Amino acid sequence: MTPGTGGDAPRVVEAGLRSFVCAYERYVEDPFRLGQLVAVREGPWSILGCVVDTESGPEDPGRPLQAPGGSLTAAEVFAENPHIRPLLRTRVTVVACGYIEGEGAFALLPPAPPPLLARVESATPAETMHATSDGAFLALLVASALCDDAVLAAVLRGAATAHGAAAGEFTVRAGKELARLLKAEPARLSSILRGVTA
């Protein structure tokens, strides 16, 4: 099953133009993946974004999670203590990299942030291809302080998969866009591409 789909889709809990945070209602082991493209389809346009960070922990920071003793695996602990999971949260940070309005896909910041509590879903392969086809989406990611080299590499790898047979072509095209964006930082360029080819 694709992570983060179905009834358990996370919702926007902190909304910004450049980035937003969405949270699952409880702890999940398989949230959106690093670098994955996600979509918020509520509101006048669909906002596309890129997963740059994921964290899980107690809902109330004042009540830290106590580590139990014994030799049970995590799954066994959760199975034996069903009340724990709802007290935990998984939160995902997303950097906006474009939006789709009607027929048009734009590699620009959306005019307004996603609505709070809007559901966040995986972008479809079609949406992913659409949004990443010309490499322009990278400009927003590179400009974001939340996006480091590891994220960029993961984004490119994920998007390449969506391009299927044209993955190689896509990687070169996006790489060229990155080379332009990072023209003064050859070391960064090669570290990102190393992550892509690894």
Next chain:
Amino acid sequence: MTAERERMGSVVGGSLTKSIEVRLEPGKSAGLGEYLVSPLPEGGDLLGMVTDVLLKSAEAGATSWPPGADDGPLAALLREVLLDTGVYTAVEVNPYLEVEADGATARARRLPRHFARVTRADQEILNRAFAVDEERGAVRVGTPLGMDDVTVFVDIEKLFERSAGVFGKSGTGKSVATMQILDAMVANSRAARVNGERTVALIFDMHNDYGWDMKFQGEGARARKSLKQRHGSDVAVYSLDPDVLNTDARLVVGTQDITPEDLDVLQSIGAFTGPAIEAAHECHSRFGRTWIDDISADDPSPAVIRKTFREGDEPDDPNWTKVAQRLGFHSGSFENLRRGLRRFTRRGFVQSGTGQFSGALNHIVQTLKGGKSVVVQFGKFGSDLTAYMLVANMLSRRIWEQYSEAVEKAQGRAQDEPNRLVIVIEEAHKFIDRSMAGQSIFGQIARELRKYNVTLFVIDQRPSQIDAEVLSQIGTKFCFQLDSEADIEALVGGMQGRSGLRSVIASLESRQQALVFGHALPMPVVVRPPDLTANFEAGASLRDRLGAPPANVAAKLKPIFG
């Protein structure tokens, strides 16, 4: 309407007097000598020639930390990604010609704007750029680099209204190109309505290329038809070598025909020393026309004694040393002169006496005036530079004198002026070398050609040895591959955009490829001259190519059809 031209890139910088820099689009490449086009801000197009290809980097980073040269996936991806982003290819383009939409052309005085689109020149724009008047004779000089569908023509009259030159190292195709040009010229002259309009050539054919046939390395025959075989009745061949076949007449030089002025030119090849030539002048004025026979004798004749010593002063046992002493010559110089002259008189084409040289000379002048070209073949004497220079110099001086006289006499009446004469010489630098251009008849012709309707067509391997002033008088230059920087510099020095032309010349192939530029062309062009096949046809003019009737037929038609 014109088809879309291939898009190549855009203008990113440059200078009108030097070159424009064009950044190429990914995947495009352009070689030296190719033409590119860019639109000008107020209309029209600028046509220029690629004179350099540059590998550039947008930022220092990409080349300071280049991708590895290995086959690993990262290095391969980085190399691909950096191409046309971090690094790119640009070309330098010398701006030459503005081509207006209506076909008018003018020397480039404006530049395209930054980022103007640059396309590859196509047949249509090159045809406009090199357009020649279809009614006038034109030589086909070849196809421009990488454009097999385009043929560049040069207006024959324009080509010969100033001097022209074919330069290049041995085996590059100078003789073939010269023959093709002369072939077109003769064909064009034949089409002229009246004799006076015919341009004629006097060809000093050192290596026997321009008479009946020419040596040719190629499939099949070892020779190709040359001028006499192509234009039997419009070309007369004179030969110094009695064994050459298919000639019209033999040329013999009599010792009495040679004046000391004729020997001046031989100083440059070391045949005579300066003092020896001075002695020759003295002997000529003292002994008269027989001077060569006189002083090449083993002992001074009584006549010589009589003309040398005052009566009563004659020595008892006269010898050449005493003669030299009496005349104030250094004995070594006098010996140098005598030895040199005796070497001469042993050559088969020099005969004691008058040798009917002036008869032949008059005949040649009449032939030229009659509208026929003359080829002087040297046969076995072709490898003898002294022979070549002596004869070329003797004939040219005398013909030049007759021509200048005729022109002065005509006093501007065109119908009385002799037809335009083109003198073709090989190894021109020996005649008009830096040290002696002042004395040489060819230096004089080069300087005064416009006055007297005589121009030079020089063929040379070492243009740097030619007197710079003379070289600068050469209007149209056909430049094949050259060996040395100095030779290239001599040809393009002083030209706009010369550093670019220099590299274009340096990149020429070793045969059958030339950069042609100068007076008769609107802009320089790298061409491949037409293949000289066994049945090469003059195909001289555009008119011929278009299948129109030649001018003489057309002229006959005109009065009939009004």
